[in-house]
Amino acid sequence: MDRREFNAALGAAALSGLFTTAAQAQQPQPAARKPVVGMIVHSDMILLDLTGPLTAFNILQTDIHLIGKSKQPVTTDVGLPVTPTDSFETAPEVLDVLFVPGGLKGTVDAMKDAATVAFMKSRGERARFVTSVCTGSLLLGAAGLLKGYNATSHWYVRDLLPLMGANLKKERVVEDRNRITAGGVTAGLDFALTIGAKLAGEDAAKRVQLLLEYDPKPPFDAGSPEHAGPAMSDLILQRRGAAIAEAAAAAKEAGAKI
Numbered sequence: 001m002d003r004r005e006f007n008a009a010l011g012a013a014a015l016s017g018l019f020t021t022a023a024q025a026q027q028p029q030p031a032a033r034k035p036v037v038g039m040i041v042h043s044d045m046i047l048l049d050l051t052g053p054l055t056a057f058n059i060l061q062t063d064i065h066l067i068g069k070s071k072q073p074v075t076t077d078v079g080l081p082v083t084p085t086d087s088f089e090t091a092p093e094v095l096d097v098l099f100v101p102g103g104l105k106g107t108v109d110a111m112k113d114a115a116t117v118a119f120m121k122s123r124g125e126r127a128r129f130v131t132s133v134c135t136g137s138l139l140l141g142a143a144g145l146l147k148g149y150n151a152t153s154h155w156y157v158r159d160l161l162p163l164m165g166a167n168l169k170k171e172r173v174v175e176d177r178n179r180i181t182a183g184g185v186t187a188g189l190d191f192a193l194t195i196g197a198k199l200a201g202e203d204a205a206k207r208v209q210l211l212l213e214y215d216p217k218p219p220f221d222a223g224s225p226e227h228a229g230p231a232m233s234d235l236i237l238q239r240r241g242a243a244i245a246e247a248a249a250a251a252k253e254a255g256a257k258i
Contacts (some may be wrong), residue, residue: 007061034063035096035199038123041068041084042116044106047076049133052188053099053195059208060200067091069116077103088119096225097195098127102134102154102184104243111142111250120145129178131195133188137181138247141166142254150176154184154224156244160251165258186223189214 037057039050057064068074068084075081086092093242098218100120110116120143124130132140137153140146147165151160161168173182173190180190189212197205225233237244 001062018070034061035091035128036094037062037097037099038065038067038091038095038127039099040085040101040110040120040139041066041082042101042103042106042110043074044109045074045076045082045101045103046134046185047080047082047190048185049101049103049136049166050076050082052186053101053133053192054105055212056189056192056196056208057097059094059211060196060204062097062145062230065091065095067119069113069119083243091119091123093123093127095123096128096199098123098130100132100136100139101188102132104135104154104157104247107135107138108243108247108250109141111254116252117143118253127178129180129195129198131180131182131191133182133191134184135247136237137161137166138164138251140179140181141251144258146179146181147258149179150174151179151181153181156240157247163248163251163255165255186216242245 016128037052039057041050054064056186066082066085068087071084072086073081073083098120104205116139120139124140124143124145130140130145132153134154137146137151141151141161141164144165146161149166150169151161151166152169152171153161155170158168158170171183171192172187173180175194180191180195182188193205193214196208222228222232
């Protein structure tokens with residue numbers, strides 16, 4: 001092949017590559033994979049623990065799975081039933097987000113249920129993010145998923161987390177590597193924006209915040225024991241004493257198995 005033939009062949013190859021690239025550009029591109037979110041659904045859970053983050057995940061167009069032990073509806077704290085979309089058997093094997101709502105009675109019952117703890121452990125060990133709101137972190141702890149991690153929970157049971165190997169942090173949202181835990185009930189929106197930024201970027205999370213008009217200005221400064229004072233805090237502890245004692249026993253039992 002002389003120089004003229006070589007240059008002609010080289011030009012043809014370049015032109016062919018150009019047309020190939022142009023043709024490929026015209027082909028439909030595969031849609032970006034949606035983050036897979038598994039939200040545990042259990043009896044006596046606090047509905048707001050679920051629906052706050054659920055609303056944000058829905059706006060972010062994630063692939064949401066409401067996972068129950070079975071697909072039978074469960075009753076929430078306000079009496080409204082929630083029907084799981086998946087059972088433990090049909091739930092995705094790998095999740096981007098494993099999320100657990102709270103509700104003290106339901107949480108304690110779940111901590112005592114071997115199948116629930118085993119499911120949590122299985123999915124939690126493979127999930128990109130392991131998360132909770134309110135007392136849901138006690139279930140994460142019972143599954144051994146918070147051992148050696150900083151974590152928080154609802155203020156009246158957060159002191160139980162070290163019984164299961166966690167390092168207690170008294171903050172509204174606590175991040176430690178891929179573990180994100182939040183305090184009681186309303187902290188679910190703070191959690192949702194935190195995880196939303198990780199899944200879709202900070203700007204997307206800010207748009208969710210604006211869309212939800214999450215700009216809280218509560219009429220009272222009584223949203224934490226530090227602000228409400230000992231008299232009111234003690235009254236709640238007395239009223240919830242039996243449930244907290246049951247949670248403490250379940251935490252000690254779970255901690256002994258980890």
